[in-house]
Amino acid sequence: MPNLTAPSEVTPNAASGSPLFLVLAGPTASGKSTLCERLVADAALGFARVVTTTTRAPRPGEVDGVHYHFLSPAAFEEKQRAGEFLEWAWVHGDRRYGTLASSVIEPLARGQALVANVDVQGVASFREARAQYPLLAQSLVTVFIEIAPEQLQARIRARGTDDEAEIARRVATAEREMAEAAKFEYRIKSGSRDQDYAALLAIIAQAKSRLR
């Protein structure tokens, strides 16, 4: 385990330890969003979702700084060139999504525990950014949600939004993503919703005791 000396920007409450930055990744339909929502709804645990940044327009009811940070393509480009993103990607060819360093580091510095649901590539970028941000190095906990291919197909079919060609593409992508599982600190083999959530709570307890 790395030597976790407290960096100067950390002002954690000594009684509760450093806040965790829990990053959930895994194939499509593995249940990342379901777990994230349940964790954030569990107010006693004190997790907030990381607010990510997008160049897409807000949908009705979406609030800047709450659902996303909405940026124009030019403003996104400027921040990306200035190295302000921990990770970013093009999505659907024309939109950009990313996570600003400030969206993670500022809440962590206030003692706010965070959870994010990101793709496997995004996790690689977070890992690399640890060298630049001691607080990230101290807080980052990566969790991979594994799912058997048959289970994955069943969930995608139940969702009812994809045709057979799209299902085949998603399963192939999932198989590639599963090869990354060994790089994560923790893994959850997806079972029932309650089993998955219990596994997540056990990981949080273990990670907290590690950071203390």
Ligand SMILES: Nc1ncnc2c1ncn2[C@@H]1O[C@H](COP(=O)(O)OP(=O)(O)OP(=O)(O)O)[C@@H](O)[C@H]1O
């Ligand atoms: N443990 C579970 N058992 C059965 N179904 C589940 C479980 N967890 C989530 N689901 C269902 O599977 C579908 C996919 O879940 P969810 O949207 O949370 O996955 P995701 O990993 O965030 O997917 P994506 O990456 O495609 O957005 C949803 O319909 C959800 O209700």
